[in-house]
Amino acid sequence: MNDIAGPIAATDYPLLNIFWTMLWFFLWVLFLMLIFRIIADIFRDDRLGGWGKAGxxxxVxxxxFLGAFVYLIARGRxxxxxxxxxxxxxxxxxxxxVRETAGAPSSTDELVxxxxxxxxxxxxxxxxEQAKTRVLA
Incomplete structure (x- = not known):
């Protein structure tokens, strides 16, 4: 009786299956990122009312799947x-x-x-007059 299941199991999963598993996992993570981005966009939109956000x-x-595709078509732009x-x-x-922290002089200081x-x-x-117009521009 052979109790070594490790090497046998590793040979039962060919390289192409590993590729397809990785591809599907990547697409799943990509889709989840898209869903989270859509939900964040829904709540960030100021023009959309409360009922619209809830709907x-x-x-989604x-x-x-359908919600994400419809949202991207309707509100993608x-x-x-x-x-x-x-x-x-x-x-x-x-x-x-940066301007505030670096202590950049304001236009008022320059005019003084x-x-x-x-x-x-x-x-x-x-x-x-020439320097004043440059500062005020």
Whole structure:
């Protein structure tokens, strides 16, 4: 009686079956990521009311394949636009934080410095106006 099941079991699962198993697992994970992204988009959308959010959520949860495909067809373009707006908002917040943290001079500080330079005669009136328009631009 041979009790060694390990090597026999390993030879019963060919390489092509391993490939198909990995492919199906990858597609399953991809689909779950899509479902989570759709649900996040549903709740991120400000133009969609509470009942609309509830309806889409139930549709996507109860019938995930059909719900995901219908949502992507009906609201896919808006999904991309909302993603773009969110990225732009985060980028602007990051840039504002960096400017604030780095101590970048504000336009008011720059204008005060230019006025002092003009008062002391270090720059002419034309240079002052040119620098002022550059600061205010």
């Amino acid at each position: 889409w959520s139930i549709f 949860i109860v019938l995930p 808006g999904m991309g636009e909302r993603d773009l707006q969110a990225v732009q908002k985060r980028d602007e917040q990051f840039r504002a934080y 410095k230019l006025a002092r330079l003009r008062e002391h005669g270090d720059i002419s009136e034309a240079e002052y």
